[in-house]
Amino acid sequence: MGYALDSIDTKILAMLQNNSNRTTKSIAEALGMTTSPVFERIKKLEKEGYIKKYVAVLDNKKIGLKLTVFIGITLQGHTRSYLEKFVKEINNFPEIIECHRVSGNFDYLLKLVVEDIEAYETFIISKLTLLPYLGNVQSLITLSTGKETNEIDLSRI
Amino acid sequence: MGYALDSIDTKILAMLQNNSNRTTKSIAEALGMTTSPVFERIKKLEKEGYIKKYVAVLDNKKIGLKLTVFIGITLQGHTRSYLEKFVKEINNFPEIIECHRVSGNFDYLLKLVVEDIEAYETFIISKLTLLPYLGNVQSLITLSTGKETNEIDLSRI
DNA sequence: AATGAAAATTTAGAACT
DNA sequence: AGTTCTAAATTTTCATT
Numbered sequence: 001m002g003y004a005l006d007s008i009d010t011k012i013l014a015m016l017q018n019n020s021n022r023t024t025k026s027i028a029e030a031l032g033m034t035t036s037p038v039f040e041r042i043k044k045l046e047k048e049g050y051i052k053k054y055v056a057v058l059d060n061k062k063i064g065l066k067l068t069v070f071i072g073i074t075l076q077g078h079t080r081s082y083l084e085k086f087v088k089e090i091n092n093f094p095e096i097i098e099c100h101r102v103s104g105n106f107d108y109l110l111k112l113v114v115e116d117i118e119a120y121e122t123f124i125i126s127k128l129t130l131l132p133y134l135g136n137v138q139s140l141i142t143l144s145t146g147k148e149t150n151e152i153d154l155s156r157i
Numbered sequence: 158m159g160y161a162l163d164s165i166d167t168k169i170l171a172m173l174q175n176n177s178n179r180t181t182k183s184i185a186e187a188l189g190m191t192t193s194p195v196f197e198r199i200k201k202l203e204k205e206g207y208i209k210k211y212v213a214v215l216d217n218k219k220i221g222l223k224l225t226v227f228i229g230i231t232l233q234g235h236t237r238s239y240l241e242k243f244v245k246e247i248n249n250f251p252e253i254i255e256c257h258r259v260s261g262n263f264d265y266l267l268k269l270v271v272e273d274i275e276a277y278e279t280f281i282i283s284k285l286t287l288l289p290y291l292g293n294v295q296s297l298i299t300l301s302t303g304k305e306t307n308e309i310d311l312s313r314i
Numbered sequence: 315a316a317t318g319a320a321a322a323t324t325t326a327g328a329a330c331t
Numbered sequence: 332a333g334t335t336c337t338a339a340a341t342t343t344t345c346a347t348t
Contacts, residue, residue: 094310153251
């Protein structure tokens, strides 16, 4: 990998993962360091790809996208070219925010975010079911969400 | 709601969702505005809760967490107090990054991120299966991920 | 609500230990 | 790797329109 994380790097990642607008100065103070080395470490973590990007997390419900649905899918064909095509098609649907190839009772697990149950129905009918080789499709409609984060507990690494 | 988004707000959200380190100045230029009103709009979007937080997105694999697993769970009891207790327990497990109550073939869908298949096995045996009233547990192990984002296509709102 | 300018703060980098 | 110091850039506030 060319670069191993030490405990300072890990602490910096933990802080930025929780609040990326925190200033380098504030992070440095929390670590008992000056800003320059902290700044350089952050740049290194970005350059090496430990930090992929910085994003604003929006409140989907406030924006009008009130429904999250997970969809388990099995395909009838499993040729490599078809799987690739399937993933490509799925990527073009703006409703889909995650697409995982999985082992278990499905081939793929999708996560999508839409306005409401009607928009979900429209997606299924006018987009998803038009894909060829589709086998079983099983939807899990989110009723409520107890936890939903991207933040990894770094104390365990 | 007290505050309706106009097209400028939506564009600002779209930009910050993609890169929250983009400067107010750069956003203002893209919109043909000066920094002040853009700055004030961003503060308003934060205050009103449209923007929940700003985070660094890490590369889980590089950090050593190479496995993502989805777990569908049914419970044997469904009293309100038990459901609440279940969610509370689940929230204490650092491996779990998402916990959704769903309708369909499961009661809950969990998403967890762990080091490897061994850590997953350990989680199941020494944490998950110790919870009472657990019914069916079905794991979907991620083989590869075609798409995984938090970014919502705002052109449709 | 937006403009333009000033003040406060942060970033980014050079020189040095 | 870290510290200190400094210049440049950005953020933030505010008087004005």
